[in-house]
Amino acid sequence: xxxxxxxxxxxxxxxxxxxxxxxxxxxxxxxxxxxxxxxxxxxxxxxxxxxxxxxxxxxxxxxxxxxxxxxxxxxxxxxxxxxxxxxxxxxxxxx
Numbered sequence: 529x530x531x532x533x534x535x536x537x538x539x540x541x542x543x544x545x546x547x548x549x550x551x552x553x554x555x556x557x558x559x560x561x562x563x564x565x566x567x568x569x570x571x572x573x574x575x576x577x578x579x580x581x582x583x584x585x586x587x588x589x590x591x592x593x594x595x596x597x598x599x600x601x602x603x604x605x606x607x608x609x610x611x612x613x614x615x616x617x618x619x620x621x622x623x
Contacts, residue, residue, distance in 0.1 A: 530554070537598035540591040544575045560594040
């Protein structure tokens with residue numbers, strides 16, 4: 529779980545992340561960031577250039593999507609719900 533993505537999402541910052549591992553499952557293209565091909569500096573440059581060329585309204589929408597992703601899937605409150613559900617599941621099996 530890449531903490532840099534979580535920290536970025538928490539403050540509403542979209543990401544440009546490598547299309548690899550957990551980053552690819554956390555990053556939803558056009559909703560909270562973009563993916564670039566691993567090891568492909570040209571693709572990363574292309575995505576960064578695209579970000580710089582976007583209008584302010586689009587940047588704000590993607591930033592809001594990043595923050596929403598954090599709140600819905602990664603916040604402390606959401607983690608507490610998930611952990612509580614795991615505990616309940618284990619307790620129910622033990623009975």
